[in-house]
Amino acid sequence: MTKRELAAFAVATGATMALTLAVAWPSILSATDARAVQQAKPAPPVLRVGGCELRARPAATDYKAGDTPTVIVEAINTSDQPIKLEATVRMMSGQKSSGLSRIMVLPKEAWKDACPVSLAPGERTSVELATGTKVAAGTNVTLTLTVGDKQVSFAGFSVPAPAPAKKAPAQAN
Numbered sequence: 001m002t003k004r005e006l007a008a009f010a011v012a013t014g015a016t017m018a019l020t021l022a023v024a025w026p027s028i029l030s031a032t033d034a035r036a037v038q039q040a041k042p043a044p045p046v047l048r049v050g051g052c053e054l055r056a057r058p059a060a061t062d063y064k065a066g067d068t069p070t071v072i073v074e075a076i077n078t079s080d081q082p083i084k085l086e087a088t089v090r091m092m093s094g095q096k097s098s099g100l101s102r103i104m105v106l107p108k109e110a111w112k113d114a115c116p117v118s119l120a121p122g123e124r125t126s127v128e129l130a131t132g133t134k135v136a137a138g139t140n141v142t143l144t145l146t147v148g149d150k151q152v153s154f155a156g157f158s159v160p161a162p163a164p165a166k167k168a169p170a171q172a173n
Helices: 003-029
Strands: 047-049 052-058 069-079 083-095 108-119 124-130 139-146 149-158
Touching: 003 139, 047 139, 047 149, 052 108, 052 139, 052 149, 069 083, 069 108, 108 124
Parallel strands: none
Antiparallel strands: 047 052, 052 069, 069 124, 083 108, 083 139, 139 149
16 A cells, blocks of 8 residues: 555545544534433414314323223413304224234224313313223224314324233243
8 A cells, every 4th residue: 555545545534534523523412311301292282263272182191991081172262252163072092903914903983072162252261071981902092173174183192902911930840
């Protein structure tokens, strides 16, 4: 290897190192303890219809098999006119598909309820709706809020399936 080839090799190596540091350095400098970092929660989706803002959320954050979800719907009249509208809250449920399956399992409507909203200008109200429908183990559940032709999914969760029973160890004689 000649001095010229060695110099070209050294320049290419230095350039590669400089590029690697330029790309990686910002993430190295901002490295923090993962436990100390607070995750920003996304804002709940808002359904805006004719001067009214509707938000919905499940009352709990974690559901197990046999639980009956409760939904809280909040409505705010942002206009200077009284508002009357009919919102629908729907719970869809479907079995989790097998990891080996190529066919997606379509969810079915497990529960739905009408939520009439009547608000004076600037008024705010909150309604709690109990579904009365137990969620089954091993299902995916989606909650949606609909007014007319506008719809928003405001929650989705998986209900864990029970862990398989462990076999008792064989006894040696």
